Amino acid sequence: MSSVLTPAEFYQRDRRVHPPAYSPVYKTSVPRSPNQALLTIQQTASEITGPTFGHNDFGPLDNDLTLNFNHGGLPVGERIIVHGRVLDENGRPVPRTLVEIWQANASGRYRHKKDVYLGALDPNFGGCGRTLTDDTGYYFFRTIKPGPYPWLNYVNTWRPSHIHVSVFGSSFSQRLITQMYFEGDPLIPHCPIVATLPDRAAVDRLIAPVDLNAAVPMDCLAYKFDIVLRGRRSTLFENRLEGN
């Protein structure tokens, strides 16, 4: 028996759909972007494996941001559901993968010791949630719509409402963090971080449409956000024996 992992590579990442590391419109990227070309490698066991998570890791309210930081009431803001599927580039669902989100509250304030924006903290809103996708790759969160907030890129720069989204997939090479924006937000075309994206199609892939079919009448609106991770070869390479 060979102890060699059968290489089942993920498709190479198409860097053209992602923001370049060096994006002067987003000033902080200037000193934090590598200048040298990334090293090209063929994936090994270290890249085609990654952490796994089980239901034991989670609590029942982890995906409900309207309840998971309850200190005697509900958070202020528009109640929304954010839901969708995690798929790979082949269109296959990515089951039982960890999705984590974090966001500002309705005032545009983050619950973080380094955020000093004068927008008020909400005693009933923490701003983070997590869940595992089900067997069909589906996930959902209940939360409130985050507010826009100012930040110093240019002197008068504002972030559109957004939710940060972190996804694992089944391997370390699929790891992805992105941001979800809201359909119709007038700040999207003005945002330097949005402007790091290479084209309009990339921006559109990050804008969640309102989804009335998933709204709960008299309770909360819904936005739909599908996430696509790198796909994987379906034809495996021959597993050659050690030493060959």
Place this chain on the structure above:
Amino acid sequence: MAQPLNYLVETPSQTAGPYVHIGLAPGAAGFRLFDKELGQTIAAEDVPGERITVSGRVLDATGAPVKDVLIEVWQADANGIYPHPEDPRVADCAPGFRGWGRVITNFETGDWSFQTIKPGPVPQRHGGPQAPHISLWLVARGINIGLNTRMYFPEDADMHASDPILRSIEQRHRVATLVAERTGPGHYRFDIRLQGDAETVFIDI
């Protein structure tokens, strides 16, 4: 015109921003929300292997520490086995070994450290071992898409010559950017430079 291929397109990355800890490590952000925070223990205390501590800083182009960086670690156990269903030896992986963790900086200084066990060699694609290494993934404000790199161990220099990743680095003096410094028994120092003369080799995994 040919038939369309109809692959989906990977969701574009966006920076994790300065408040990544809220989502991935709320305790570090300053509040408690989950009963169990993920990524705090890479290898439980009873996991066999050499206990090690890795410390370092991530530095920007000017040499200033990146105080808001969050690093994820992925590594094999002392026998080179990943706790993942596709590792053919997964049944023999050390119980209590998670292999994955999240590393948080001191927000005032940018210093970070993590404790784990030294990984064993993992197989190459077609036989033979890779040199022991820890895979790292960095996100921070100003990093538009997470950066992948690896940390190797200085005492394994004889294996570095045959390691497929290290061998593929064309500018040989840059290999050293992936090798930690041993500062004492079980202690290693690994600084990561995002840009500049000693820019760390980042990998398109």
